[in-house]
Amino acid sequence: MRWGALLPVLLFAAGLLALPLLGPGFAALFPDVAEPLYRREAFGTLALAHAGLVLASLLPAAAIGIGLGIAATRPGAREVRAVADALVGFAQAVPPVAVITIAVPVLGFGAAPALLALVCYATLPVLRGTTGALATVPPEVLDAARGAGMTPRQILWQVELPLAATPILVGLRVAAVLAVATAAVGAVAGATCLGTPIIAGLVNGNPAWVLQGALLTGLMAFAVDGLLGALAPVSASPP
Amino acid sequence: MIRFEGVRKTFGATRALDGLDLEVPEGAFAVLLGGSGAGKSTALRTVNRLIDPDAGRVLLRGRDVAQEEAPTLRRRIGYVIQGIGLFPHWTVARNIGAVPRLLGWEDRRIAARVDELLALLRLDPSAYRDRMPAQLSGGQAQRIGVARALAAGPDILLMDEPFGALDAITRQAMQQEMARLHAATGKTILLVTHDVDEAFSLATQLCVMAEGRLLQAGTPRELLDAPADPRVRDLLDGGAIGMRRLALVSAADLAAPSAEAPATLPRIPAGATGREALEAMLAARTEAAVLVGSDGADAGLVALKDLLRA
Numbered sequence: 001m002r003w004g005a006l007l008p009v010l011l012f013a014a015g016l017l018a019l020p021l022l023g024p025g026f027a028a029l030f031p032d033v034a035e036p037l038y039r040r041e042a043f044g045t046l047a048l049a050h051a052g053l054v055l056a057s058l059l060p061a062a063a064i065g066i067g068l069g070i071a072a073t074r075p076g077a078r079e080v081r082a083v084a085d086a087l088v089g090f091a092q093a094v095p096p097v098a099v100i101t102i103a104v105p106v107l108g109f110g111a112a113p114a115l116l117a118l119v120c121y122a123t124l125p126v127l128r129g130t131t132g133a134l135a136t137v138p139p140e141v142l143d144a145a146r147g148a149g150m151t152p153r154q155i156l157w158q159v160e161l162p163l164a165a166t167p168i169l170v171g172l173r174v175a176a177v178l179a180v181a182t183a184a185v186g187a188v189a190g191a192t193c194l195g196t197p198i199i200a201g202l203v204n205g206n207p208a209w210v211l212q213g214a215l216l217t218g219l220m221a222f223a224v225d226g227l228l229g230a231l232a233p234v235s236a237s238p239p
Numbered sequence: 240m241i242r243f244e245g246v247r248k249t250f251g252a253t254r255a256l257d258g259l260d261l262e263v264p265e266g267a268f269a270v271l272l273g274g275s276g277a278g279k280s281t282a283l284r285t286v287n288r289l290i291d292p293d294a295g296r297v298l299l300r301g302r303d304v305a306q307e308e309a310p311t312l313r314r315r316i317g318y319v320i321q322g323i324g325l326f327p328h329w330t331v332a333r334n335i336g337a338v339p340r341l342l343g344w345e346d347r348r349i350a351a352r353v354d355e356l357l358a359l360l361r362l363d364p365s366a367y368r369d370r371m372p373a374q375l376s377g378g379q380a381q382r383i384g385v386a387r388a389l390a391a392g393p394d395i396l397l398m399d400e401p402f403g404a405l406d407a408i409t410r411q412a413m414q415q416e417m418a419r420l421h422a423a424t425g426k427t428i429l430l431v432t433h434d435v436d437e438a439f440s441l442a443t444q445l446c447v448m449a450e451g452r453l454l455q456a457g458t459p460r461e462l463l464d465a466p467a468d469p470r471v472r473d474l475l476d477g478g479a480i481g482m483r484r485l486a487l488v489s490a491a492d493l494a495a496p497s498a499e500a501p502a503t504l505p506r507i508p509a510g511a512t513g514r515e516a517l518e519a520m521l522a523a524r525t526e527a528a529v530l531v532g533s534d535g536a537d538a539g540l541v542a543l544k545d546l547l548r549a
Contacts, residue, residue, distance in 0.1 A: 140322025146289060147318030147397075148337050148387070149310040162328050 008226035012219040019043055019212060030208040038197040038209040043216060050193040050220065053111060053183045057118030058176055065123045065175070066168065069130025070156065081131070088127050091120035096182050100189045114186025114193070121182050122175040129171015133164035173228040180221040184213065194220065240265040240427045241286060241395065245295035247451075248281055255281040256292065257451035263429060263444060268421045271431045272438040272474065273448035279431040282448070283397050286429065287316045299395070314338050317388030317396040317426075321403045323380050325372035331357075331383050332368040338391040356386040360416070378409035382416070389424075398430040402437065414440050435475060439483055447471045460487050485513035488549045491530055494539030500529040507531065509538045513549045516541050 020043060026036035068088070072081035096117040103113035137160050145155045161168075184195030194217045201209030241263040248256040256278045263269040271279040284290040285297050288309040296303045304312055325334050333340075335356055336349040344352075354364040360382040372380060381401060388396055398417075402410040418441055421428055432438055438445055439459050446456040447470075455467040463484050466472035475483070490511045505523040507516055509530045519528045520543055532538035 138322070138324070138327075140320055140324035141326060142324075143289070143320055143322070144318070144324030144384075144387075145326070147287060147313055147320070147324075149312070149314035149341055150337075151310050154341070159326060 003230075005226045005230035008219070008222035012216075012223035015216055015219045016043055016047055019216065026208045026212070030206075033206050033208050035206065036208045038200065038206075038212050040200065041192065041196065043194075043212070046192065046194050046196055046213075047216060047220065049191075050180070050183055050195075050217070053114060053118065053186055053191060053193055054176065054179045054224070056111075057115050057183070058122055058172075058179055061119050061122035061175055061179070062126055062172055064119070065126025065171070066130050068123075069127045069134065069168075072127075073131055073134040074152075084127060088124045092124045094120070096121060096185045097188060100185065104189050109190035111186065111189075111191040113189040114183065114191040117185065118179050118182055122179045125174040125178060126168075126171045129174065130164070130168050133167030133171070134160055136167060137163045169228065169231060173225065176228055177221050177225045180224050181217065184217045240267070240300060241269075241429060242298040242301075243282065243285070243295070244298065246282065246285055246292045246297060247294040248278075248285070248290060248292050254451055256285075256295075258295065259448075259451065259453055261446055261453050261456060263427060263446075265427055266425050267444045268418075268428045268441055269430070269444040269446055270438040270442035271429065271446050271448055272433070272435065272442075273454075274433060274474070276450075277448040278451040279433075279448055280399050281451075283399050283429060283431050286395070286397055287313045287318055289313075310341075314341055314391060315393050315395075317393040319381075319384050319388045319396065319398040319401045321400040323384040323404070325375075325380055325383060325387070327372050329372075330368065331370050331372070331375070334372065334383055335386045335390050337387055342391055352390060353386075356389055359389075359420070360386050362386075376409075377405050378413060381405060381409075381413060385417075385420070389420075394426055396426050396428045398428065400431055400433070403432070403434075410437070417441060439486065447474060460484070463487070482514055485517060485546060485549050488513040490516040490528075490541050491539060493545040493548055494530055494541040495545070497529060497537050497540035500527075500537050500540050504529045504540075506537075509533070513541075513546055517543075517546055 020037065023037040027033075030036055068080075068084045071077060072084045074080075099117035099120055100113045103116050107113045107116065141159060141163070142155065145159045150158065183193050184198060186193050187195030187199040194213050197209040197213035198217075201207060201211075201213065243259045243261040246256050246259040247254075259278065259282055261282075271282060273279050281290055285292050286299070286304065288304055291305065296305065298304070326337070329337075332350070332353045335353045339349045339352060353368055357364040357367055362379065362382055367379070367383075372383070375383065384401070402413045405413060414437060417428070420426075421441075430441060442459055444456060445459045445462050447454045447462065449470050455462055455471050462471060462475060463480060466475065490507065490513050491509055493513060493516075504525055505519040505528045507519045507528050507530060509532045511519075511530070516528050520526065527540055527542040529537050530539040530541060
């Protein structure tokens with residue numbers, strides 16, 4: 001655990017606490033705006049809802065991504081890998097706004113369409129990270145494991161996953177940062193999150209609100225990156 | 240002990256084994272020797288079912304290996320590979336204890352066995368048991384690889400080019416180590432190599448393979464004296480048939496009792512090979528060498544012309 005990695009978390013917390021006190025500052029920055037500080041919901045409430053969205057999408061994305069990644073790397077599962085790649089590649093090729101707009105008539109307004117888009121988006125880096133991580137396990141180690149008489153399940157749990165854990169965590173970290181950024185778009189479908197001030201600002205011609213939402217979303221992305229970076233001390237480069 | 244019966248295996252368009260018939264007796268140090276593509280490794284891997292044959296069968300003590308679940312079978316057979324393949328996230332002790340753990344041994348029994356094996360391979364248990372594989376030299380890592388293969392007391396050891404990745408000096412030390420282990424434990428060992436010298440220094444049964452078949456099997460001496468196939472002769476020759484033959488005989492077998500051996504003659508241990516005797520004569524520029532027993536007394540005299548009887 002590197003404590004330096006927690007700096008972004010402190011920064012995000014500081015942003016959350018300081019922003020409500022900065023009304024005069026935003027008034028000076030945007031003199032034409034009648035209501036310079038977003039007050040419809042507390043920033044803390046928005047941040048909590050945002051984090052909830054991220055967590056609720058990250059868990060299924062991790063389960064799907066790691067599960068598919070493991071399935072795709074089993075011997076004799078080339079087809080699974082091709083299908084998984086195509087499926088998730090397609091899911092990511094569609095922009096999140098499009099997923100949300102298409103999903104709204106089916107799932108209604110609110111968090112559900114946002115969650116769908118987020119799961120689609122976060123799964124790919126987890127899947128890529130998992131297949132890539134499992135591919136780094138040296139073939140002679142797998143040969144030795146089989147030769148020692150481990151069952152495929154024992155090889156997976158005792159050898160492959162422990163050896164691949166760090167790169168898998170890196171994939172999760174990329175997915176989490178991506179999810180924090182993408183979750184803001186959920187506000188389009190009416191999901192409460194840090195994107196809400198952005199959408200409200202855009203609709204009402206209030207750039208101060210847009211700035212406040214964007215600032216906190218960015219800080220939260222940094223915070224999540226730092227937090228997971230402390231667990232997996234490898235730089236999170238996109239797969 | 241190990242018996243291959245008409246074993247065939249193709250990978251895509253490649254015919255790796257083309258009807259292999261071979262019998263390895265109990266307690267043998269059998270070496271599968273051949274060029275690349277001869278099918279040696281494929282043959283080895285059919286024994287512990289890392290590869291299942293397309294046709295034919297492999298019998299262990301008369302029982303078809305295909306009748307047993309592969310993981311259960313493998314836990315009874317030691318397996319050592321060129322890449323060593325130590326589990327990099329486990330300590331030396333955990334690596335060695337891998338198979339006993341799979342077999343459900345108690346922790347205390349595993350720990351005792353680990354120390355016993357480290358000592359057998361001349362590694363200080365207290366210094367090595369808690370090391371990680373990354374902290375070992377190539378030779379040490381392969382010793383641990385051998386210890387891991389021996390851990391559950393298998394009566395068969397499969398070794399696939401086990402010393403191919405080691406430097407020449409370490410390789411020679413490991414070969415001596417294996418010869419010692421074989422003599423000490425009496426296990427049946429099946430080793431794959433393309434190194435003729437390694438094959439000669441280890442084999443009690445030398446099995447020469449080419450194109451997925453057995454060309455000839457026998458003692459190194461039998462193959463040298465009566466190669467059944469020109470390819471066997473070509474492989475074994477390497478311009479050194481005479482020296483190889485000398486290396487296979489004990490100098491004591493060629494020696495005459497020495498009455499009064501001149502002090503100017505070179506002295507060699509009574510257990511020396513004919514080749515070592517020749518080497519001593521050439522080095523000292525003499526036509527004879529004196530064998531010295533472990534008690535320090537002269538035990539015999541071997542002359543240059545005696546070596547021709549090898």
